[in-house]
Amino acid sequence: MSDSVAADSDTLPPDVATMRHAVNVLLDPDAVPEALPPVGEELKTLTLQIKGHLQLLIPEVRAAALQQHKDSVPRYCALACLGEASNRLGSQPSPAPGGDLAYARRLARTLNALCDHFEQLGEGAS
Template sequence: MRVDHHPMDVETMRTTARRLLADTAEPPSPEDLETLTLQLRGHIMVAIPEVEAAAHRLAEDDIPGACALACVGEARLRLGTTPHNDTLPAGIAHAQRLARMVNALCDHHENLRPD
């Protein structure tokens, strides 16, 4: 069976995260929030194997690699979480946590790239 490879589009991932994290970000509508949350979850699902593979190419005692693997573990946990309740503020806070995770995974992806 062939598995399609979907490389990280860091620019798109960061743009999606900025929609929730920028100082000038407007609170999304419930419909937009649902879409953003699904996009962020998808970005995390794409980023996890990419960052993990890059970290595993490094020496076992490599500190940036170990930090990246810790972030991957946290990202997996974050995918299993939901908002604390069904209010719009709780949904926005949850999506912002996902957005920060997307940014962290993008940072690790960029830091672990070979020069």
């Protein structure tokens, strides 16, 4: 259990399964070429959902990484991923055709990586 969860018993840990489901909605069409990716309002909703998941998970991964030894490889990798996640959240989709979908997929891949770090750092094992 993370310190933030222990400090406030009303706070639940991040729901990594729900986060991964949102990621899969955007990235699974890559695995099946004939599957159509989300568009329009569905894509906007998924993008907002993934951004929200990133905003929830970033402080959790940061807290877990900072608990690791200073020279720890998992700590270093997680902190690098956190930098990428912050950059992605601060960026905008390209105005080119397909820019919104490409942006959402970049966010999804970043969220997926943060979920991996969260689990590898022991926070998602509960």
